[in-house]
Amino acid sequence: MNFCSQCGEKVRFAVPEGDDRSRYLCDACGTIHYQNPRIVAGTLPVSGSKVLLCKRAIAPRKGYWTLPAGYMENAETTQQAAIRETHEEANAEVTLADLYTLIDLPHINQVYMIFRAELVGGFSAGVESLEVALFDEHEIPWEELAFPTIERTLRHFYHDRPLGHFPLHSSTITPEDRERYFGSA
Amino acid sequence: MNFCSQCGEKVRFAVPEGDDRSRYLCDACGTIHYQNPRIVAGTLPVSGSKVLLCKRAIAPRKGYWTLPAGYMENAETTQQAAIRETHEEANAEVTLADLYTLIDLPHINQVYMIFRAELVGGFSAGVESLEVALFDEHEIPWEELAFPTIERTLRHFYHDRPLGHFPLHSSTITPEDRERYFGSA
Numbered sequence: 001m002n003f004c005s006q007c008g009e010k011v012r013f014a015v016p017e018g019d020d021r022s023r024y025l026c027d028a029c030g031t032i033h034y035q036n037p038r039i040v041a042g043t044l045p046v047s048g049s050k051v052l053l054c055k056r057a058i059a060p061r062k063g064y065w066t067l068p069a070g071y072m073e074n075a076e077t078t079q080q081a082a083i084r085e086t087h088e089e090a091n092a093e094v095t096l097a098d099l100y101t102l103i104d105l106p107h108i109n110q111v112y113m114i115f116r117a118e119l120v121g122g123f124s125a126g127v128e129s130l131e132v133a134l135f136d137e138h139e140i141p142w143e144e145l146a147f148p149t150i151e152r153t154l155r156h157f158y159h160d161r162p163l164g165h166f167p168l169h170s171s172t173i174t175p176e177d178r179e180r181y182f183g184s185a
Numbered sequence: 186m187n188f189c190s191q192c193g194e195k196v197r198f199a200v201p202e203g204d205d206r207s208r209y210l211c212d213a214c215g216t217i218h219y220q221n222p223r224i225v226a227g228t229l230p231v232s233g234s235k236v237l238l239c240k241r242a243i244a245p246r247k248g249y250w251t252l253p254a255g256y257m258e259n260a261e262t263t264q265q266a267a268i269r270e271t272h273e274e275a276n277a278e279v280t281l282a283d284l285y286t287l288i289d290l291p292h293i294n295q296v297y298m299i300f301r302a303e304l305v306g307g308f309s310a311g312v313e314s315l316e317v318a319l320f321d322e323h324e325i326p327w328e329e330l331a332f333p334t335i336e337r338t339l340r341h342f343y344h345d346r347p348l349g350h351f352p353l354h355s356s357t358i359t360p361e362d363r364e365r366y367f368g369s370a
Binding site: 001002003004005006007008010011018021024033034035036037038039071072073074075076077078079080098099102104106107109111127168170172 | 186187188189190191192193195196203206209218219220221222223224256257258259260261262263264265283284287289291292294296312353355357
């Protein structure tokens with residue numbers, strides 16, 4: 001951020017009076033520009049014994065497999081965002097179950113929220129996907145998953161499924177986790 | 186948003202190519218300025234039979250009672266945000282339990298995430314609070330709560346406590362809910 005989005009003057013990065021962290025400040029109009037984490041909402045779509053994955057058609061991690069997920073938009077709910085992303089990436093309708101993984105990625109200011117979901121009807125590659133397919137557990141392309149959030153969500157699912165109990169899993173992905181992950185990809 | 190925060194030129198509000206909703210666009214440098222919901226993280230601090238509430242010292246809803254909560258910051262986790270807000274508003278240390286309410290407010294682009302928590306040690310009013318106090322259920326100032334998210338979280342808690350089971354409650358607050366709430370305050 002270089003300029004004030006309100007008045008167009010130059011901003012500076014400093015701690016506002018009464019605050020304890022640096023913000024982009026506009027001395028001309030007085031606006032403080034707060035920046036906050038973004039939610040990535042998505043689903044783990046299940047059809048019988050299989051899970052739906054999408055092969056990414058866009059950067060980052062083009063060509064790698066992911067669960068349908070993307071940035072939550074203004075004016076929608078987390079559940080609407082998860083359903084919309086599933087529709088956009090896989091042309092798939094789903095019935096949502098509970099929130100399943102809540103994963104913080106503080107180093108990139110993201111919070112992942114993945115809901116379990118039941119696939120209803122067919123599917124096909126949306127514009128951001130090269131391919132969409134159903135996988136049994138032994139078919140999951142573990143070495144070709146796009147992000148550590150996706151691997152973690154699938155690992156939880158295959159742990160919980162035999163137990164028939166799917167509690168919310170909250171966790172954090174650190175820069176070290178991420179480096180280890182992309183290092184091995 | 187009137188000006189591009191990257192280059193300082195005027196922005197326009199229109200649907201980018203390949204997108205399906207309007208964004209602030211800079212024709213000069215090509216930046217698309219996405220805007221996304223913000224997370225409000227907080228706690229429901231419990232001490233024995235009592236719950237801790239804070240009387241707000243700032244707008245909006247100055248003088249009304251709330252659970253400690255506030256905007257999640259970049260570079261922190263949802264749990265760290267909840268703990269930090271509790272410390273800032275009530276000078277209170279807490280041990281977090283699970284996420285308890287996840288409440289979408291799509292009309293104001295917020296997602297509330299309130300964690301159950303155990304109060305550890307003392308408390309006092311932080312700079313954003315006029316007063317901080319512990320309440321038994323019959324003492325809760327239901328008519329003087331700051332926000333419908335707070336009332337909803339407390340209602341869930343008093344429903345669940347006798348059952349000894351505190352599942353995650355996901356819900357949405359609509360403009361009608363909000364109007365009804367503030368209309369009766």
